[in-house]
Amino acid sequence: MDDEESILEVAKEFFTIRGYKVFTAQNGEQAYEILKSTRIDCCFTDINMPVMNGIELAEKINRLDNTIPVVIMTGFPSLENTLKTLKNGVVDFLIKPVNLNHMELCIQRVLQQRRLFVENILLKEEAEQKARLEELNRELTQKVKDLKTMNRITNEFLMLTSSTDVFDRLVRMAVEISKADAAMFHLIHEMIDQPVLVSRFLCADDPAALVLSQTVPPEFVKDVGGEKMPFIASPDALNPISEHVGSLMASPLTIRGRVFGVLTAAKMPEKYEFEEKDLFYLSVMTSHAAYAIENLALYENIYQNLFSTIYAFVRAIGARDSYTEHHCNRVTRVARMIAEHMGCSEEELDILYTGGLLHDIGKIGIRDEILLKPARLTEEEYEIIKTHTTIGANIVGQIGLWEREQGIIRHHHERYDGKGYPDGLSGEAIPYLARVLTVADVYDALASDRTYRRRMSEEKILQIIREGRGTQFDPQIVDVFLELYQKGIIQQHDSCPCATGNL
Ligand SMILES: [Fe+2]
Structure with missing residues (x-):
């Protein structure tokens, strides 16, 4: 920018030949219009010009884009002007009359400075963004940690049983x-x-x-x-x-x-x-x-209620067939003795208690003339009575809480060699507690008076159990049973006074 047209012409020609793109203006206002619409890398301006002088222009450029370097060309740079302009993005002074070669060196220098300046700004922005990102990351990590802690607290109390x-x-x-x-x-x-x-x-x-x-x-x-x-x-x-x-x-x-x-x-x-x-x-x-405590209290009540409801079925069977009711009680007692001796946990003993008392509950679905028949059963009748295992498992299964008890009820007539019912499971595939119950169940049946036969002698019972070791029964459970029997812990009980039934 210069109000002397000849200076503009000479400079334009000189720099255009050297490959620069040059815009010229005779006052600050014209120059500012160009700057607003065109990307300018560097400005040279005279101070004294009409309409808008060089210092005002420098101020406006600085507000528009503070990365554009402005070089002042002046005859007599006063201290006052120098200070004013330095505040407003003016990067250099050239003394008039300006040597065009010096001017080119000046362009190269200020453009280099501008590149560094812009790079610096970008780096600063990047650093700020990085710091913000790190801060966000820290916040997020903390939030995730808080959430995990909350989840942990919630989950820890879900599975408790007492x-x-x-x-x-x-x-x-x-x-x-x-x-x-x-x-x-x-x-x-x-x-x-x-x-x-x-x-x-x-x-x-x-x-x-x-x-x-x-x-x-x-x-x-x-x-x-x-x-x-x-x-x-x-x-x-x-x-x-x-x-x-x-x-x-x-x-x-x-x-x-x-x-x-x-x-x-x-x-x-x-x-x-x-x-x-x-x-x-x-x-x-x-x-x-x-x-959790409140729920447990409720659950314990519900559990108690369920059990008494189901046990009412057992008593209902007892009304028809008192052998089954007493048999269930005795079998449960013997099975728990064996289980205790085999190192079963309290929880397993509890399961055996419920499962044992309910193991023949399915007999509620068997007609009286078969269930109470005072003679040996025909093959068809025997097939019907075998369904008491699945009927019982279904009744208890409806509750949805007693999976392991259900296993005992369904599988208490399976045999270790796989020849039992209802599923023909063998060995370890039969639920452990069902295997325990089977030994107690058979023992009690043999040791009871029935309408169609007297109870067996002690020797005969022990012989049958021994012979079933590894075929009908789990051998380890038989060993424990015999040990307890020999020690007198399991004893021949009194026969049931009103013995009827066929299983
Ligand atoms: Fe049974």
Whole structure:
């Protein structure tokens, strides 16, 4: 830009020959119009021009695009002008009259500077974006972690089968999730003066952790229970109470508005303190535990109800055929003795109890003239009576809860060699508890008086059982049965006074 046309013409010709694309203007306003519509890499401007002078122009260019370098060409650069222009993106001065070769060197220099400047801006933007991305990533990782913790808390309480399991799970989770050194669950009741410790978990086999758990003041637990609110104790408040406790928090377990107990987590001194988030998770744990306990109470009731309903069937059979009812009770007792001796768990013994009492429940579907026939059965009748295994399994199967009990009922007439019914299963394919029940079932049948035969002698019974070892019965179970029999643990029982029936 220059108001002297001759200067513009000479410069345009010189630079066009050298391969530059040159735009010229005689004042700032014209120049600004060009700049708005064209991509310009570098500007040279005179200071004194009509309409808009070079300094005003430099200011406007700077606002339009601060990466465009502006070079001022002036006869006498005053200090005042120099300072003003330097603030507005002016990168250099050329003294008039300008040597065109110097001007070209100047172009090359400012363009190089511009490239670096733009690169720098891009790099800065990239760095900012990267930092933002990293921040987002951190936030996301934290959110995923929080979600996982919440899921874990929810899932941990789904599969529990007793309230004791709920308390044990609570204290273990409190230690693991809040990185506590010890966690305790106390029951609280208005009739009891002091909180009662029912479960405790320590993070390590460290005597200090045990001391820590023992020095948590009962008043703290009682207070949290009384307030019905989760609470973190401040270190200042703890100091006079115990030198062993560094950080302490607790959350009440409330069922239908009543405090049932308090979950407490503690840390040794000199570890970082519990935070609000730890307390939040602790309270989530106690509320999930409360649901679990409530559900268990309901479930235990439902389970009890179901069992009594089903057992009513057994008593109904008893009314028709008292042999079956008594037989079921005796078989269950003997089967549980064998199972106990074979190292079965409490849970398996429970299953055997239900399955044993109900194993002949399917007889409810067999007509009286067959079920109660006081003579040997014909082949067709025998086929009908065999269906009691599948009928019984179907009745119990409808409940949908007793899968393993159902297995006992369906398979208690299978034989170890595969020649039994209803499915002809053999060996290990027959459910273990059904194999146990089979031995007890056959033993009881042989040892009972029936309308069509007297009960067998002891020698005869033991002989039949021994002979069935590995063919009708699982050999290991027979061994245990015989051992218990010889020790007198299983004894010949009194015969059933009203023995009828054919199985
Ligand atoms: Fe049976």
